[in-house]
Amino acid sequence: MLLTLTPKTLSSSSSFSFPLPKSQNPKPPNPSRFNPISVKSQLQTERGLEFDPGETFFRHESATGRDLAVLSATLHKRSTKTLRVLDAMCGCGIRSLRYLVESNADFVVANDANDSNRRVITENLSRFIERGEGEERRWVVTHVLANKAMIERYMVGEFLDLIDVDSFGSDSAFLRDAFNAVRLGGLLYLTSTDGYSSGGHRPYNSLAAYGAFIRPMPFGNEIGLRMLIGGAVREAALLGYHVTPLFSYYSYHGPVFRVMLRVHRGKLHEDRNYGFVTFCHLCGHSDIIRWDELGLIGCHCSDTKASSSLVVSGPMWLGPLHDGSYVNEMLDLAKEWGWVSEGVGMDLEKLLSIMIEESDPRLPPGYFKMDEMASRAKMNSPSLKKMMSALVKEGYAVSRSHIISNGLKTDCPMSQFIKIAKDELQK
Ligand SMILES: C[S@@+](CC[C@H](N)C(=O)[O-])C[C@H]1O[C@@H](n2cnc3c(N)ncnc32)[C@H](O)[C@@H]1O
Ligand SMILES: [Zn+2]
Numbered sequence: 001m002l003l004t005l006t007p008k009t010l011s012s013s014s015s016f017s018f019p020l021p022k023s024q025n026p027k028p029p030n031p032s033r034f035n036p037i038s039v040k041s042q043l044q045t046e047r048g049l050e051f052d053p054g055e056t057f058f059r060h061e062s063a064t065g066r067d068l069a070v071l072s073a074t075l076h077k078r079s080t081k082t083l084r085v086l087d088a089m090c091g092c093g094i095r096s097l098r099y100l101v102e103s104n105a106d107f108v109v110a111n112d113a114n115d116s117n118r119r120v121i122t123e124n125l126s127r128f129i130e131r132g133e134g135e136e137r138r139w140v141v142t143h144v145l146a147n148k149a150m151i152e153r154y155m156v157g158e159f160l161d162l163i164d165v166d167s168f169g170s171d172s173a174f175l176r177d178a179f180n181a182v183r184l185g186g187l188l189y190l191t192s193t194d195g196y197s198s199g200g201h202r203p204y205n206s207l208a209a210y211g212a213f214i215r216p217m218p219f220g221n222e223i224g225l226r227m228l229i230g231g232a233v234r235e236a237a238l239l240g241y242h243v244t245p246l247f248s249y250y251s252y253h254g255p256v257f258r259v260m261l262r263v264h265r266g267k268l269h270e271d272r273n274y275g276f277v278t279f280c281h282l283c284g285h286s287d288i289i290r291w292d293e294l295g296l297i298g299c300h301c302s303d304t305k306a307s308s309s310l311v312v313s314g315p316m317w318l319g320p321l322h323d324g325s326y327v328n329e330m331l332d333l334a335k336e337w338g339w340v341s342e343g344v345g346m347d348l349e350k351l352l353s354i355m356i357e358e359s360d361p362r363l364p365p366g367y368f369k370m371d372e373m374a375s376r377a378k379m380n381s382p383s384l385k386k387m388m389s390a391l392v393k394e395g396y397a398v399s400r401s402h403i404i405s406n407g408l409k410t411d412c413p414m415s416q417f418i419k420i421a422k423d424e425l426q427k
Helices: 060-080 094-101 115-126 146-155 175-181 203-210 220-238 291-296 324-336 348-358 370-377 384-393 414-426
Strands: 044-046 049-051 084-087 107-111 139-142 160-165 182-192 241-251 256-265 274-280 286-289 310-317 398-400 407-410
Touching: 044 060, 049 094, 060 094, 060 160, 060 182, 060 241, 060 256, 060 324, 060 348, 084 094, 084 146, 094 107, 094 115, 094 160, 107 146, 115 139, 146 160, 146 175, 160 175, 175 182, 175 220, 182 220, 182 241, 203 220, 220 241, 220 256, 220 274, 220 310, 241 324, 241 348, 286 291, 324 348, 348 398, 370 414, 384 398, 384 407, 384 414
Parallel strands: 084 107, 084 160, 107 139, 160 182
Antiparallel strands: 044 049, 182 256, 241 256, 274 286, 274 310, 398 407
16 A cells, blocks of 8 residues: 655644554563553542553552643643544553543544453443544554554654653653654653663663663652653654653652653754753762763862762753743643642642742752751751742752652752751751
């Protein structure tokens, strides 16, 4: 069959119509690779929607990651009037269901390589939304590898507004296909669960997956988000696009690193937000290094350049973790839907508010942990609140961190941070 490749920019928003070929993929040789945790079949409820996780991989703890995605998808639908989604690793289909019902998606491809999930996915979606036929078709269930699902959309010019890849480990092999299949101005929701790489314990793994050599640093969980965004920045540039992170979310269950990226046309001539992060084990100072400063690496606490106390990680994303005005819109929507003030754990309102603080462009990568600062300076630490107002009084940018409750993000150097903390304690 002759396929005509439609340029992305000419993509129509008509509903999905290309018949999917029957999967040529053999059954996964090792089913446990696709189902590392089995959950007994039992009806569950998320945001009022009842569904059956069956024997699929399902984590209740990922609900916040799904809430954030649904808020983003809904903002996209409201502003562009179109929402066509590929849920590339859908498990039991809970995300597909939520995109359809809560975000009012026009069309969702619910794909999971494991075809024994089919019955559960189909029943979960049918319970709320009729599948529909032809132009009216709202969803389809497929069982191909995620890459293939994306390539198929690209080949027929059926570009997607949102591609959600809820993968295990640091699987970045789908990035290129995702960029090819997403519409310009569309969204990519990426996941990594590789805490070893972000912690700097597998630098050659992170190098292979994201092109970033990661060393241990005290703020490894933020590095994990920056490494993931950085990998996407590099892949986007290769294809002539650039990306901006709309929000980045770390969750300790797993751990899981998630980023929602917007894909834009044109690669940036010079990306000031893609470079290296240093950390000095001697004095605790952290800094950013651009490509043209690589030969100047050193810490001001040491006489010699490139002192042995200094570790360097990167390249990775150096810019803000979130787009503050976008997260504000997410917060407004969460309020509109009554998803705030729920009073359980880190509720959504608190999370989004901290993300808004974190998106201050003056804040460099990383955070100071108050207990680490205290042990370095051999003193107690003042409360976060007192420290924050003291830093602001001194003219520094400061915010809480959504990653760690006793951490502060600031552009204040460690030596000055300790001095301000000491002054606070003496008050
Ligand atoms: C983390 S689970 C998905 C959970 C689901 N998104 C949710 O929110 O509950 C990952 C799923 O990806 C599927 N999977 C693993 N590798 C895949 C691949 N290369 N292509 C498509 N699906 C894959 C597994 O069968 C598993 O159901
Ligand atoms: Zn130093």
